[in-house]
Amino acid sequence: MKIKQYRTQFIKELSPFYDAYEAESFFYLILEEKHKLRQIDLALNHELTFEENDFVIWDELVRQLKKEVPIQYLLGKTNFYGLDFEVNENVLIPRPETEELVEWIINENSNPDKSKKIKILDIGTGSGCIAISLAKNLPNAAVFGIDVSKKAIETAKRNAVKNNVDVTFVLLDILETEELRCNFDIIVSNPPYVRNLEKEEIKKNVLDYEPHLALFVEDNDALIFYRKIASLAQKRLFEKGKLYFEINQYLGKEMIELLENMDFKNVELRKDIYDNDRMIKGNI
Ligand code: GLN
Secondary structure, three states, X not given: OEHHHHHXXXXXXXXXXXXXXXXXXXHHHHHHHHHOOOHHHHHHXXXXXXXXXXXXXXXXXXHHHHOOOOHHHHHOEEEEOOEEEEOOOOOOOOOHHHHHHHHHHHHHHOOOOOOOOEEEEEEOOOOOHHHHHHHHHOOOEEEEEEEOOHHHHHHHHHHHHHOOOOEEEEEOOHHHOOOOOOOEEXXXXXXXXXXXXXXXXXXXXXXXXXOHHHOEEOHHHOOHHHHHHHHHHHHHEEEEEEEEEEOOOOOHHHHHHHHHHOOOEEEEEEEOOOOOEEEEEEEO
16 A cells, blocks of 8 residues: 555544644554654655555554553653653653753753763662753763662663663652762652643543652642752752752642742743743752
8 A cells, every 4th residue: 555545644643632733644654663764765665565464563553542541551662852762651751841850951051061060869860861852962061860660760771871871860759859979960850740630631541651759749748859858958959959840730829939938049940842931940
């Protein structure tokens, strides 16, 4: 069958679940990953065809997509901040909002003086996307990442190798940690922050397939991770050291209060591209 013809069929078959634009983007992601063909190749050669056995792969992927399994898990990879990351059901799929947090940190902390070393800690690193993209873009930084999930740490370690950076990943439950072992210039975290009461807003592809451990917190203690991390940071940030968080969009005000009450200075709340309060920073 001509690939172009199959594209139409693919989009139609997924139409009850995804709009044509999204289905088409899946089509090209799969085409590139499984057949090493890009959109331009298809545009330039209308005669490209699939063989009978190619459909073994495509049929299975369509079956999974109909169940709303995220395409990133099906392909086992995604792009974050221009880098390729392995993702699987043990780690959250990196979000564009988190790229904005990384961008903020890189912009504020790039130092042309390469001899000035800094130390960064990423808490709840998951796939390692924050830690690795910082290591890649801040060459004078020694970067550490911790996570409570062994499988996440293993994934993050593979991602560091894949991206050719040196990041130290350690298995650690932050809620059970009484003190960090050394001082840092930057501590960053995108901890679980979705309240159970917000579950209704969460799409099926997230709710059914992404790790709840990385997403949800109790309604009555939604800032548990932030309080804990901020208090550890208070003791372990160097002078003028900075703390950056990705946050729940509904809790911007509460987060400002939390940091100011803990004596963090220059507290700054920022919105993401969707105009939601999404990240915050303070220094000691
Ligand atoms: N932004 C993610 C979502 O909306 C949540 C990430 C998190 O809990 N840290 O699904």
